[in-house]
Amino acid sequence: MTTLDFAVLAAYFVLIFAIGFSFARRNRSSTEYFLADRNVGWFAIGTSLFATNISSEHFIGLAGSGATTGLAVGHFEWLAVFMVLTLGWVFTPFYLRSAVFTMPEFLERRYGPACRWYLTTVSVLAYIFTKISVSLYAGALLLETLLGWDFYTSAVVMVVATGVYTVAGGLAAVIYTELVQAIILLGGAIVLTALGLSEVGGWSALRAKVPADFFSMIRPMSHPDFPWTGIFFGAPILGIWYWCTDQAMVQRVLGAKNEAHARGGTMLAALLKITPVFVLVLPGVIAKALYPDVTGDNAYPIMVLRLLPSGLTGLMVAALMAALMSSLSATFNSSSTLITFDVYRKLRPQATETQLVRVGQLATVVMVVLGILWVPFIRTLSSQVFVYLQSVSAYISPPIAVVFLFGVFWPRANKEGAVTALASGAILGAARFVLEVMKARPLVADSPALTWFVSVNFLHFAVLLFVIATVLLVGVSLATAATPAAQLRGLTFGTLEGGYVTSEAERRTMRWQAPLSVALMLGVIALWVIFR
Template sequence: MLLAYFVLLVVIGVQTIRKVKSEEDFAVAGNRIVWPVFFGSLAASFLGGGASLGMAGKSFSDGYVYMFAFFGYAVSFLLVGLFVAPRLKRYAGAHTVGDVMDEHYGRAGRLLTGVLSILLCAGILGAQALAIGTVVNATLDLPQRPSIAVGMAVVVLYSSFGGAWAVIQTDMLQFVFLGVFIPVTLILALGETGGPSGLVESIPDAHLTFGGSYSAAAFVGLFVAFLLGETLVPPYAQRTFSTPDSKHARRGFALTGIFAFLFYFVAATLGLVALALYPDIEPDQAIPTLVIKLVPAGLVGLVVAALLAVVMSTASSYLNAAAVVFVKDVYQPLVRGGTGVRRKLALERGLTLLVGGLATLFALVVPSIVDALIYAYSFWAPTVVIPLLIALLFGSRSKPAALSAIIAGAAATLIWLVWFQDRTGLDPIVVGAAVNLVAFVTAHAVTRNRGGRRNRPRTAV
């Protein structure tokens, strides 16, 4: 079943290559993705290893409190869908977040956003690569490192062949897999615990409370990190640009947020069931262990394919986005003269291979799926998100404010991560985002006042 699934993904990528005739086809699927497809593709893209294996693992060790913190993602998707995503469709011809940043903050804003976007994509790809290895190792008892390499090779193949067209088609297939077989696994697992009441009696009371064992600072820090960590990251912005108009963008994004609440609850409850039935396993092995132990033999291949679908759909989205971002936001601004269509496509496909390799290496050194995600968010939430939202919502064009905010937020995050996180327990993303906002507002006020004084007419004495 797994072999057939992998072959099907590659076939989709190969046959889709005929549709990719321009950079627009590779980047945003020709701007023809209607909202039901947008919803399925976006949901499959962001419900990756962190939202499934990572969520179950953290709920296994910490309880539902982690799910409540993780709801920051769903809240973010709802807010972006209602108020922000429709505004992205105002930027005709845009493919990346860098296009928006360039419009408001100039070429320097585009370049900084491009570099940070690639770092973010590589980090999140590392988390997905680690999740692929975790699933294969736990279900097929194969070594983790070769499993990571093989799984990422399949993702790289179909992503580099078909670009956004292939990613969106495989996303829809993967969305069906995860939407059917992950809930089926929960139903089978709950039956082993004696139903919901049996589950409640089998796990510690603290695992069912809102705050669990977290301090208020730790909970708020995690919630803010998840609220901002993937706000308008390159793949999600790219999906929004692929819709025909703002109506499709709003509906798809908002529905994804609503679906996220349900999916997080399912994944978290699977973690609690694993704790009740198999308390001695490693947390990240919660869902794979339930699949192997409880799912009937005839369905195991399909459920494992569903787990891999969750992970691989996210990985392919970030791979495609990283390649598009490099060409549009880093390569083109630094190269004089135009770049032909064939050269752009060749660069984007080559970058897909390179970033996939770097993400695989990253997956081999990070301790857990969630740790990989948090590291990756440090490149985005405290740097690009706030200037981007201010540009979209308020039309700001203050270049000094944006650049100051990005640099100050990155510096504050790094300093807090190295010297203060262990002492305070406060997530550096929260500190970095706060410094980012203060720096933007301060620089904007200073430059506006200076501009006002320079332009003020002299009065007669």
Template sequence: MAVDNSTSNPHAPSLQLRVADIVIITVYFAMNVAVGIWSSCRASRNTVSGYFLAGRDMTWWPIGASLFASSEGAGLFIGLAGSGAAGGLAVAGFEWNATYVLLALAWVFVPIYVSSEIITMPEYIQKRYGGQRIRMYLSVLSLLLSVFTKISIDLYAGALFVHICLGWNFYLSTLLMLAITALYTIAGGLAAVIYTDALQTLIMVVGAVILTVKAFDQIGGYEHLATAYARAIPSRIVANTTCHLPREDAMHMFRDPHTGDLPWTGMTFGLTIMATWYWCTDQVIVQRSLSARDLNHAKAGSILASYLKMLPMCLMVMPGMISRALFPVWDSGHLSHTDDVGCVMPSECLRACGAEIGCSNIAYPKLVMELMPTGLRGLMIAVMMAALVSSLTSIFNSSSTLFTMDIWRRLRPRAGERELLLVGRLVIIVLIGVSVAWIPVLQGSNSGQVFSYMQSVTSSLAPPVTAVFVLGVFWRRANEQGAFWGLMAGLAVGASRLVLEFLYPAPPCGDVDTRPAVLGSIHYLHFAVALFALSGAVVVTGSLLTPPPPAAQIRNLTWWTLAKDWPPGAKTGDTKKQAFWARVCGINAILLMCVNIFFYAYFA
């Protein structure tokens, strides 16, 4: 059911933007354009390396900020807060798990990627395994995932936020943001994207901190959060059901492996498999680390991003819970706000947000409109625009890199740098056109929780890719035949479950669950483990039944065959200075893991 954009919508905002709000939003866009132009002028945009990898001369702080901002799109703001409103704290595990795989990216994967002298991840796979079919498959899969999950989810979340907060027609507002985003992405390449991401990170964190402080002040502090959330029961419920009740384990990270909405077994193993795909093999993320001037800057960037990934628990998940808990009673005979965010009656959810299955996705924008005063409301709108722009710039640049370097160069092997750069810029325009054409589909989306939907899709498609990369890095015997058939077997099984999920969506509260057992009884995080194991087994079996790859083919491409004088051709500088900063990075990595483990134990 589509979101109603008409003025008759009872939930169209009564609060209008004031001059201060408009000034703040204008200043935000002006700063964005200024930083984009400045970074574009600094970088070499007329070479493939300069445009797609920022000349491999990025320092640690913009890399870390960009890694964080690229993953914290509008979809994550809306999705994490919505999942927090629906189920409590456990969804923060998706963010905290990133700590370990980000460290693996810098300490394990980046040395191999740089040693192999590649620009895209499919290019590494071709060098490691040989042949063209795996590289083409991964390129096409990555582009499809970018358009129909990453871009679509961010556009849907951004449109929902603009609609709830401003009542604007989201076609116009989304087109405006897309135009500004594409402008400096096309003009400046990766350097412009990374530096503007650093600006977005600052704006996002400042705005989210202000809203979080006001939200906790409104509810009476953290000590009252659990009690208030437990009482956040909708005024209208579906009889003889319990789906309207807040979860008893809402304040716990580790949940029952059989009955938990996010079982601890899936969050430990399945999530790690999916996170390895996203942080260590996905072009959007890895491209930032490949732009580092040396390994220490790549490591420091990962550490900074890991520290920032600890923040969404307080800045997104808990505010989502507070949004559900703030108005738990009837107000003058009208439905309270709890019935908007925490509604379970399909008719009431349809009225509140246009989706019968639930309205937890409106938790964050509702909080913004209720708590933020004039001026700060404009700042939060800028924050959400920053989140949307950051994510889209990253996806546009990386998708253009994939198409140009892996598909176009394959079709036209003699294409010069000028042609490749032109194609890279034109691809972004095509992506914008596809994204805008997809808006009506997004507007009619009725998935209950955007974040869970995104992870469910990932669990069906990413594990085979993770298996191929991990075995390629750590097992010298893996060959092209085994890798290809492992990907095909994983695709067949994963796509089958994905089709079933679209054919049999989760039923609304009170309806009988008629979904097949593979959906109803196997959590998507557990399915990711099974799919990873199946794909890995096919890779191993196929590799053992066929000849091993020649030694020359895997030189500098696996963990065991890296050159001793790695990285070849890198800017080593003063050896003692490099060694000192390497120790600093190592100490910070250990400290970071200790902090992460402490928080896991505290909220377990």
């Protein structure tokens, strides 16, 4: 890092704080603070969705997998195109017309308070112990490598810097800083990829220097990490939970001006999700071709340190900081929204707008403090434990996906069926996680059934859990009383108020949005054919 590099990095921080604090005085109501006054346009929504999704562990993990196994990890990026479009076309009408602030609030309207408490608890705990911890771990390692900062300093600086503008500006600050961060992280990643391809001698030279299967994305069913059955049947289940029901992602859509802007934002995010295979996974493949000493997770830092000249190194570090801070700010903001509306307002229904905003700010501060307190423990955890922590989402998401999907598509689904599906899924998912941690112990080793339960690929396990949750939800719902029709008004496709299209202006917008969405999906299918 030269003086020019630090100047570029300083300029990034000045720009981000200027944008963040410009919204601090606008938050007079809870709608302004938590949902940006429901006035966000499609471009900001799309870039914010993308920036929220791409964090520091993507730079490390995607490039690391690229250096180890090739492009196959990119399946998750391209599948996201279909999932984020599902958010825009399937779930958006229900979320916006019900005027909810949170996903647990929507679940309560559809099924009852028990489901709301379950999703709130699971979401907040998952944010603390997985999203914040994994982002900080990956980000601190990157800064330790690139800047020479020690692990603790890196983590604390990132948490405090992100927390300051998130507390002050609310969702609007988060979304519009993410807009800039998306441009910076994409720009930096494209520059590094272009320089790497030039250094290796071009596309043909790259293909000649790495194993042929590095460019094959369709792997056999027996593949330990990316079996095609798990990718095409299991990964979409996780995607529905992450893109369509997770507060951190959906909150951007909740702040949209209208349904057309919300759909347009998801379409832009879908387009952007095609790029990580080429600007995050491919650099790992390039690193493998250029540097034989690459060992997975050090692929991206090695590329930055060895390829970039003065000034561009600062840009790349700014891009990495942008990736980390955008995801952290989204996590802080969505956590504070859940705590405010699904805990505080639930207990204090008469709370004023000022009190709600203050509680939201306080909740963000608490999340920042918890993030700082968590830093020493993050450093002591092994990388394998972090793999386990990330896999938690695969164990909790299938039943949540089931209750949301059946909630909008099947009016007969009721609260008894939803609670049964969520509770059973939680028990089975927790059992899988605990047994996976202790799989070397005799309890598991001596039982073929438990060994299979623990060792089956996590994507295949997600399919199994989805099927079990579906059977339970359908069976229990049919065996118990149906939900009164009045309670379903506006919450299912069969009872959607005003129909799917509410105006002629909406119809005109859909005439070009629909074919463009189809074109995006066909483009991804074409890429799968090319890299099969």
